[in-house]
Amino acid sequence: MLEQIKSIKQAPVEEYYVPGHRTCAGCGPALQYRLVAKAAGKNTIFIGPTGCMYVANTSYGCGPWAVPWVHAQITGGGGVASGIAAAYKAMIRKHKTDAEYPNIIVMAGDGGTADIGIQSLSAAFYRGHNIVFICYDNESYANTGIQASPTTPYGAWTTFTPAGPVVPEGKKLMPKDITKIMAHGHPELKYLATASLGYPVDLMNKVRKACNAEGPAFLYIHAPCPKGWSFPAEKTVKVAKLAVETGMVQLYELVDGEYKLTIKPAKYKPVSEYIKYQGRFSHLQPEHIQKLQQFANQRLKEVGVENTISQTIE
Numbered sequence: 001m002l003e004q005i006k007s008i009k010q011a012p013v014e015e016y017y018v019p020g021h022r023t024c025a026g027c028g029p030a031l032q033y034r035l036v037a038k039a040a041g042k043n044t045i046f047i048g049p050t051g052c053m054y055v056a057n058t059s060y061g062c063g064p065w066a067v068p069w070v071h072a073q074i075t076g077g078g079g080v081a082s083g084i085a086a087a088y089k090a091m092i093r094k095h096k097t098d099a100e101y102p103n104i105i106v107m108a109g110d111g112g113t114a115d116i117g118i119q120s121l122s123a124a125f126y127r128g129h130n131i132v133f134i135c136y137d138n139e140s141y142a143n144t145g146i147q148a149s150p151t152t153p154y155g156a157w158t159t160f161t162p163a164g165p166v167v168p169e170g171k172k173l174m175p176k177d178i179t180k181i182m183a184h185g186h187p188e189l190k191y192l193a194t195a196s197l198g199y200p201v202d203l204m205n206k207v208r209k210a211c212n213a214e215g216p217a218f219l220y221i222h223a224p225c226p227k228g229w230s231f232p233a234e235k236t237v238k239v240a241k242l243a244v245e246t247g248m249v250q251l252y253e254l255v256d257g258e259y260k261l262t263i264k265p266a267k268y269k270p271v272s273e274y275i276k277y278q279g280r281f282s283h284l285q286p287e288h289i290q291k292l293q294q295f296a297n298q299r300l301k302e303v304g305v306e307n308t309i310s311q312t313i314e
């Protein structure tokens with residue numbers, strides 16, 4: 001059992017994601033990885049489907065994990081984790097190992113979770129393996145040079161959704177809500193939550209609850225990417241907090257079938273406060289920003305926050 005962490009001061013000092021990796025300065029996914037590894041501790045195996053948190057961390061021929069780690073194809077994080085889980089279960093049952101059952105954690109990007117990896121994830125959860133699947137969401141296929149994924153927000157510029165005269169807003173589609181997809185249709189699901197690196201104690205405690213769960217646990221972690229979203233490297237935590245403060249990201253746990261907010265700003269800020277720091281939204285016109293505001297309001301409504309902001313932008 002991993003215990004609750006009451007404050008930053010009480011957080012473990014041990015690091016299991018150590019200095020030395022080729023991630024960008026201010027990389028949100030790297031910071032959340034450090035927090036996840038810290039919370040999960042020593043008895044952990046990481047599975048890394050292809051993406052920045054595989055490539056940037058292991059370039060070249062090395063890696064920052066002080067615990068076991070294995071690469072998986074971007075399509076197969078859930079499958080590889082299932083195999084490791086089944087192997088441990090069988091070896092323990094047949095007394096072929098003295099090892100304690102480990103935290104088996106998939107660290108997948110949004111592409112490796114919500115898009116190209118979704119069938120493997122869903123199948124693993126349906127089978128009920130005792131694993132933790134984390135989606136670190138940097139809202140694009142980042143490692144290949146920032147292409148749109150299903151979690152890329154409406155209106156974001158990517159190399160697949162450049163803003164131009166024909167499509168002035170860049171990305172036209174609203175994003176896929178992968179957390180709510182995972183909350184449904186998976187009867188063996190034992191824990192589900194969303195977190196953000198802007199709230200590290202909340203994040204670490206959700207990691208611990210996910211690890212403690214006796215069955216599949218899904219954790220979505222919002223992780224701003226300074227390169228892909230075009231903001232200065234030192235603004236990562238600020239951007240992460242603004243995502244929550246404007247309602248673009250909602251932090252909650254699934255408790256008895258209901259979404260319970262764990263971090264709730266007293267008053268929500270307009271989404272324009274969030275997007276103003278990010279070059280990927282700099283082409284947006286007032287009507288596009290309005291649509292983003294409606295999107296944030298709708299997502300908040302889905303988790304029980306009524307009447308937030310109706311923003312009118314001149």
Ligand SMILES: Cc1ncc(C[n+]2csc(CCOP(=O)(O)OP(=O)(O)O)c2C)c(N)n1
Binds near residue numbers: 108142
């Ligand atoms: C089957 C397959 N298709 C495409 C690729 C190319 N590829 C390598 S990294 C990557 C981006 C992964 O995006 P995401 O999962 O969101 O992680 P991120 O890079 O954003 O951290 C892609 C598409 C691949 N490695 N394997």
Ligand code: SF4
Binds near residue numbers: 026027028030056
């Ligand atoms: S592109 Fe984004 S996710 Fe990838 S290493 Fe750089 S900051 Fe991190």
